[in-house]
Amino acid sequence: xxxxxxxxxxxxxxxxxxxxxxxxxxxxxxxxxxxxxxxxxxxxxxxxxxxxxxxxxxxxxxxxxxxxxxxxxxxxxxxxxxxxxxxxxxxxxxxxxxxxxxxxxxxxxxxxxx
Amino acid sequence: xxxxxxxxxxxxxxxxxxxxxxxxxxxxxxxxxxxxxxxxxxxxxxxxxxxxxxxxxxxxxxxxxxxxxxxxxxxxxxxxxxxxxxxxxxxxxxxxxxxxxxxxxxxxxxxx
Numbered sequence: 001x002x003x004x005x006x007x008x009x010x011x012x013x014x015x016x017x018x019x020x021x022x023x024x025x026x027x028x029x030x031x032x033x034x035x036x037x038x039x040x041x042x043x044x045x046x047x048x049x050x051x052x053x054x055x056x057x058x059x060x061x062x063x064x065x066x067x068x069x070x071x072x073x074x075x076x077x078x079x080x081x082x083x084x085x086x087x088x089x090x091x092x093x094x095x096x097x098x099x100x101x102x103x104x105x106x107x108x109x110x111x112x113x114x
Numbered sequence: 115x116x117x118x119x120x121x122x123x124x125x126x127x128x129x130x131x132x133x134x135x136x137x138x139x140x141x142x143x144x145x146x147x148x149x150x151x152x153x154x155x156x157x158x159x160x161x162x163x164x165x166x167x168x169x170x171x172x173x174x175x176x177x178x179x180x181x182x183x184x185x186x187x188x189x190x191x192x193x194x195x196x197x198x199x200x201x202x203x204x205x206x207x208x209x210x211x212x213x214x215x216x217x218x219x220x221x222x223x224x225x226x
Contacts, residue, residue, distance in 0.1 A: 004157070033214075042204050042216030043158070056212045091158070100165060101146050101211045105158040 002026065004106035006092050012112045018080035021109045025073065025094030031055075033103060034067055034077050035091040043091055049075065050097070079111075087113045116141045118205045120217035128225045133192040135220045137205035140186065147188045148206040149179055152219075158204065164188060175199070200224045 005024040013019050025032050030051050035043035046065065047057040051072040060067070064083070069075040079086055089110050093103040121136040139145055149161040162173025169181040175198075179190045188205060205217040 040218075042218050044216070045214050048212065058213070093158075100163065101148075101208055101214075102160055102163065103158075103214075104160075105150075107155075107157045 004092055004094050004104055006090075006106040006109050008109055009107065010110050010112075012114065013082055015084055015113050016081040018078065019082055019111060020076050020078045021090050021092075021111075023075045023077070023092030023106060025075070025092070026104055028096070029094035029104070030072070030097045031095045031103075032069055032075050033091075033093040033095075034075070035093065037089045037091055037108070039088070046077070082111075082113045084113050087111055116145070116207050116209060116213065116215050118207045118215055118217040120203075120205050120220050122220050123218065124221045124223070126223040126225060127195045129197055130194050133190070133195045133199065133222065135190040135203050135205075135222065137188045137190065137217060138186050139188060139205070139207045141207055141209050143209040145207050145209045146211070147179075147181060149173065149177070149188075149190050150204045150206060150216075152202040152204065154201075161190070161203075195222075195224045197224050197226060 007022050032049040034046045037043040046060045047067045048055040049069045052069045067077045089108040091108045093105045095103045117140045119138045147164040150158045152158045161177050162171045164171050164181045172178045177192045203220045208214045
């Protein structure tokens, strides 16, 4: 079974530029998560989708971050404009619906903002 | 409010000796708890989970954890460390499946 795919794996941009990350979850997984992991910290949940609807985005900085999952499969996370403090690894995870709450993580995208 | 506290940022053990990684949680409701492992340059992998069934949970690679409600703890253990266990370990809590809170991580070093 193919795992969660993310691209790009690495991205370097200057502050105030925009960037987008892509995630393809495991086939059949209705739930999709985006996390931000700053160096030395645990991942922080930014947004959770159930199919193409948003379940929780309480920790998403909506003035600069946006995410969509239009057809309930792939998802994109965008940052516009980027700040230095956005430098982090952005993780995508997917999971089945139900009470087990297991998540399967992709390899992440490492973003460096200069 | 929910949170987890991983009590040790770094743990170092000799190969073949027991491993103990400590996690305390805070949750207003009955929590679900997880341990994930992150090897360098690899994605997070689920080690084990507690979801209100048996309090002693067995996971992959010989790891297990015990849910202790009275102590609000969910410590991760392994009887004998292997070199391949060297990694970052995260304790995670949720109670509704809508918000997940990760600890700050424990870096495990295994000395040959």
